Amino acid sequence: MSGPVADEPILSVRNLYGRIAGQQVVEDVSFDVPATGVTALLGRNGVGKTSTIKSILGLIDRTGEIRLAGERIDRAPTHRIVQRGVAYVPEDREVFGSLTVAENLRLAERDRSPRRELVASLFPDLEARREQRAGTLSGGQQQMVSLARALVNENRLLLVDEPTKGLAPRIVDEVADALAEAARTAPILLVEQNLLVVRRLAERVVVLSSGRVVFTGSAAELLDDHDRVQRFLGVHDEREAA
Amino acid sequence: MDTLILLVITGLGLGALYFLVASGLSLIYGLMGVLNFAHGAFLTIAAFLGWEAGRRISDGTWTGLVISALVGILVGATVAVLTEVLIIRRLYERHIEQALVTVGISLAAVALFEGIWGTDPIYTDRPAWLTQTTEILGARIPNDRFVLIACAALVLGGIVLFLRKTRYGLIIRAGVENRHMVTALGIDVRRSFTLVFAIGGAAAGLGGVLASVYYGYVSAHLGSVLLIFAFIVTVIGGLGSLTGAAIASVLVAVLQQFANFYLGGTGDLVVVVLLAAVLLIRPRGLMGKAA
């Protein structure tokens, strides 16, 4: 195998198929995530964005070729993939409601020297609530916990699924700030419905439609093309989607 | 009054046995979704081997009993771990098949025990103190009840401490809630599967030795009987909840004692009625997570 090349993508997905309960939810998806910056994965509701991310992580049955920095990970179990430096922020947060905030974070620490100060500075709110049960946090605070769980480790890639879903505008900005900060240290594959956030963070986009890739290219190019935005995402412009 | 006390304490003693079986069942189910029918067999083999070891070294003494208990714990844990590693693991995430193989194991195990130790109960010798009674507020309480209650309380405390204070405990608590997210944090949750089998097997093993103290005999069917009540306890307490299992164990056993005494030996039936009532009012059990 060749060593890392300068322009090699951090993640490359080829002919990915994913199944849930015997049903095909991801169909022949191929795309790359460059080694720096934010790549947005877009598409209407139910096209299979979440399923694509879960397939990459091996959380659902999948076949295809998935490489992390050139190395195959499509046969590896989820925990091994994560241990190789892939962090996951799931849709709907999935914090452990019966554990405290501190316990949620402690569980996520993989590195020998976890970046606790960074997390504390990004989410000062959580510091005050370390002993609160995560299940009793507000939606926004839970999202902070979920992000903090990912950012507490040094990562090679972040998979972030709809981090702003259902959040108030001010919290959306906070989350976007945290992601912008995170993007300086690791590339991000971001699923996001809010096109303002996409425009702010993402350089590149991959658009799915019924389980397949229908567009890959620069974010600005797509977002400035109202026809395409309408056709791919079913919205007229980013303000409406926000 | 004295009858009341006797019934309550005897109920607590029996509840202690139920808890030792149900705690493992509940943790295993909560974490892995496996309904473990082989749990009764873990208990029985531990009771037999504990008894064999204890009587060889010092029959009917405290030393003998302590050795029995240690051997029982060790045997229960070992057999449970072997079952998980060699059989359950091969059927990862296939819950029905996992329940089915444990059914097969339990049938085969009981038959094997009958082959080795016979079908009749074997009466065991105990330290004399355990066969005597102590008077509390006019009630003459058989001493073995106290040992049972103390052991179960220790086990409960130990498991709670383990779950609260250790990293594996943290992983298990998180896994009971959301197994997939635990793996998605880079943790090999399968290791904790083996661990809960070990803990559950150890508790059941101790339960086996204590059951032979409580009943005064060992038999190939010791585990099967306790297992059914432990299942009921687990459902009433809420699948996956240790606290629920503890509360339900006491509730079921005390109720059983009272019904046996005041309602003409209908304890077992009353328990089933209680189960039906709980299911009607609160299908997820007293402390279970929402389905």
Place this chain on the structure above:
Amino acid sequence: MTAKSLRLVIGGILLVVALAVLPLLAIDIPGVLPGPTYTPGTLQLLAFALLIAALALTYRMMFGLAGLLSFGHALFFAAGAYGLAMTLEAFGPAEWPSALVFTVSIAVTLVLGFVLAATVGALALRVTGISFAMVTLAFAQAGSVLIRRNPGSATGGDEGLALDTSNVPPELVGVVDTRNLYWVALGILVLVYLIVLWVEKSRAGHVAEAIRENELRVRVIGLRPYNVKLLVFIAASVLASVAGMGYLLLQSGAAPRIATADFTLTLLVIVVLGGVGARWGAIVGGIVYTLLDQRLTALAGSDAIAALPDILRVPLSEPLFILGTLFVLVVLFLPGGIAGLPARITTGRKQHPAEPEETVDA
């Protein structure tokens, strides 16, 4: 009707006819049957196997078709056996002809079985999956305890209950008439098969199957899974009582063993051994299991086994140990059971259930 299903129907009829004439023949299969097919001992065993097959068929309808893993099916089999024995004993106005008493007793037992099934089913189906299994187990346990308690000397406790033959048709009593009992057992199997077939092919059967695959989707299209599941539960349970009545007549009594959880577990073993995927799997499973059990018991008592060293002799002289182990092996290595064998052989596909080390975690 397609040519294939026509062939199946004709094959089925021929098979039933072949089974029906067995008592008139003298087929001897040493090692499988204890003696030639016309002897009472062999007929008794075969009749028992047919009843167990019928019972397994009803269990498969619940577990295989509707996905209901019940651990309480024995309760309904026992209800049939004990119900009929008790009504026959308790009731029988002297002025009635005995044929009428017999018929009415059967009817009363059926109603009893229905009421019991409806009650238990209505309660237990409030929960699903593993909880359902445990709840049915608890109910069956209550039944088993009740039978052993022998309330009002009605059930005979551990001794069991002997059949009061005063109102039973004389053709169904006694060793010489084992042949008739064999035909009754065959009749019950055919009856159960036809009803099971009818239920499975009905709309309710299809919905039940859909529920097993994906309950949510069925809910979405506006059907109430609860009702359909209850229907299947009741049908399977009442048919189990019918098999139980056959058992009572065949054995001239009821033993408390048939109400235990172990008996249900045996049924589960039979169905999985035969293969949950097909109706005939349950039948083959029932027959194979019964014969195996009988032969293994005979083997256990044989000189060959007695001569073995302890470490081999003890396990081999316990039929349930061998059957339990066999069951574990089938679940691990032969997921389709016996019924799945032909497909596995023809496709030659190795479907090992165990996951390779490096695969999906979820």
